[in-house]
Amino acid sequence: xxxxxxxxxxxxxxxxxxxxxxxxxxxxxxxxxxxxxxxxxxxxxxxxxxxxxxxxxxxxxxx
Numbered sequence: 001x002x003x004x005x006x007x008x009x010x011x012x013x014x015x016x017x018x019x020x021x022x023x024x025x026x027x028x029x030x031x032x033x034x035x036x037x038x039x040x041x042x043x044x045x046x047x048x049x050x051x052x053x054x055x056x057x058x059x060x061x062x063x
Contacts, residue, residue, distance in 0.1 A: 006052060009045030016041060 017038035023029050 003048070003052065005044060006048030009041050009043070009048050012041030013038060013045055014041075 016034045020031060020034035020038050023031055023034070
């Protein structure tokens, strides 16, 4: 699957980052586990974006 790393990062960021922000803003509690996993999700998302961009062919006339 071409976008698997991107999708994994996106899903991880949405689930854990969203839970972290919800609990921080509504309840005022800071959960370290959700914060760390949310940051890891953002890192995976960025790696997936850079990897997807590097998969483009160098010579566009070969299409």
